[in-house]
Amino acid sequence: MKVIVFSANTSWYLYNFRRSTIQTFIDLGYKVVCFSPADDYSEKIKELGCIWQPLFMNNKSTNPLKDFMIVLQFIRLFSKYRPAYCFNFTVKNNIYGTWAAKLLRVKAINNVSGLGTAFIHNNMTSKIVKFLYKTSQPFASTVFCQNPDxxxxxxxxxxxxxxxxxxxxxxxxxxxxxxxxxxxxKTEKFKFLFAGRILKDKGIIELIEAFNCISQRDFPCSLTLCGFASSDNISAIGEDKILEWERNSNIKWIGSSDDMPNVYALADCVVLPSYREGMPRSLLEAGAMGLPSITTDVPGCRNIIKNQYNGYICRVKDVTDLYNSMLTILKLTDDELLQLSVNSRKHVEQYYNESIVINEAVSAVNK
Structure with a gap:
């Protein structure tokens, strides 16, 4: 039986974003092994019918010398399971997993789900990440990325x-x-939803400011924040700050959820004012649910949302423009909202069905 590895920087990521692909390979008769740090979703991965192995890594570290220990872990695990292929997700796994795969003759299939924080800022970290990509990715068998930018x-x-x-x-x-x-x-109170990690780079600070301005105008609306506050990211926001935001009685943080369809079902519009994305899952899921979205004119986001077709695009880091977009959608008629919803579902059905991604993954293995 051929072995395929899936690796990422959290078990949460593998379970929530790659579950269907993992299940497909299990159904095709492969032995699937997952490498990821331990979290609440590690046991759920094993329940899918695959093996899970802990991968010890500090997601907040930017020191490549310390991170080199990740290579040694990959080498040990590859030696144990002898996989034919390794699907890597997230930056460190793409880099260090590929070096280890090259040494043990494993075909690395990498996924750049977004160039992320390291490419938003032109600093030493950005230079290091670019260097590490340049010295690792030529050894991959295939590299997938998620938007034209x-x-x-x-x-x-x-x-x-x-x-x-x-x-x-x-x-x-x-x-x-x-x-x-x-x-x-739909209820009388219009419900905005932010779904994602509570990070500065997701534009959450601008969202809170814009929503507080709307609240001051007495519009009947609420804002739900759905996502975990991770400390393992340089743009993380602490729980104390989130609790401070909840002093506005119309803002509610519900943490992360294992039932996202039900979370979206209660919303009227998703807002993601991110600084940069790969291809944001929350906008795809919102579109599949027939929800319009407000997002920023940045890579990833602008590839999903077409202004005034399935949502609204605003300028990045611009509280006033975000406020105006939220105000615009609040003032739409029911018929106008319905048309945005229909367009949202149609756009995702046509271009973002996960079967497209799964078929590409299977094709990469069958090269």
């Missing part, structure tokens, strides 16, 4: 050879699980 950046900086780079429609979305039929009846 990242595709161009990877090529322009010579980070990935063009013959190995493939553009995907994000991680895709299960359009049966996320379905407009699940949505609840």
């Amino acid at each position: 990242d595709y161009d950046t990877l090529l322009q900086h010579n980070l990935v050879p063009q013959d190995k780079l493939i553009l995907l429609p994000g991680s895709g979305v299960d359009i049966d699980m996320f379905n407009p039929s699940l949505r609840k009846e």
Whole structure:
């Protein structure tokens, strides 16, 4: 039985974003082994029918010398399971997993789900990450990326050879699980939803400021924040700050959820004012649910949302523009909102069905 490895910087990521792909390979008769740090989702991974092995890593560390220990862990685990292929997700796994795969003749299939914080800021960390990509990705068998901007950046900086780079429609979305039929009846109070990690780079500070301005105008609306406050990220926001935001009685933080379809079902509009994305899962899931979204004119986000078609695009880091976009959607008629919803579902069905992504993963193995 051939062995396939899936690795990421959290078990949460593998379970929530790659569960269908993992299940597909199990159904095809592969032995699937997952490498990831231990968290609440590690046991859930094993329940899928695959093996889980802990991977010890500090997601907040930017010291490549300390992170080199990750390579040694990959070498040990590859030696134990002898996989034919390794699907890597997230930056450190893409880099260190590929070096280890090269040494043990494992075919590395990497996924650049977004160039992220390291590419937002032009600093020493950014230079190090680019260097590490440039010295690792030529050893990969295939490198997937999730939006045209990242595709161009990877090529322009010579980070990935063009013959190995493939553009995907994000991680895709299960359009049966996320379905407009699940949505609840609209209430008098309009419900905004932010779904994602509580990070500064997600534009959460600007969102809170914009919403507080709307609250001062006595519009009947609320804002739900759904996501975990991780300390393992340089742009993390502490729980104390989130609790401070909740002093506005119309802002509620519900933490992370294992039932996202039900979370979206209670919303009227998703807001993601991010600084940069790969292909944001929350916008895909919102679209599949028939929800319009407000987001920023940045890579990833602008590839999903078309202004005034399935939502609204605003300028990044611009509280006033975000406020105006939220105000605009609050003033729409029911018919105008319905048209945005219909367009949202149609757009995701046509371009972002997860079956497209799964088929590409299977094709990469069958090369």
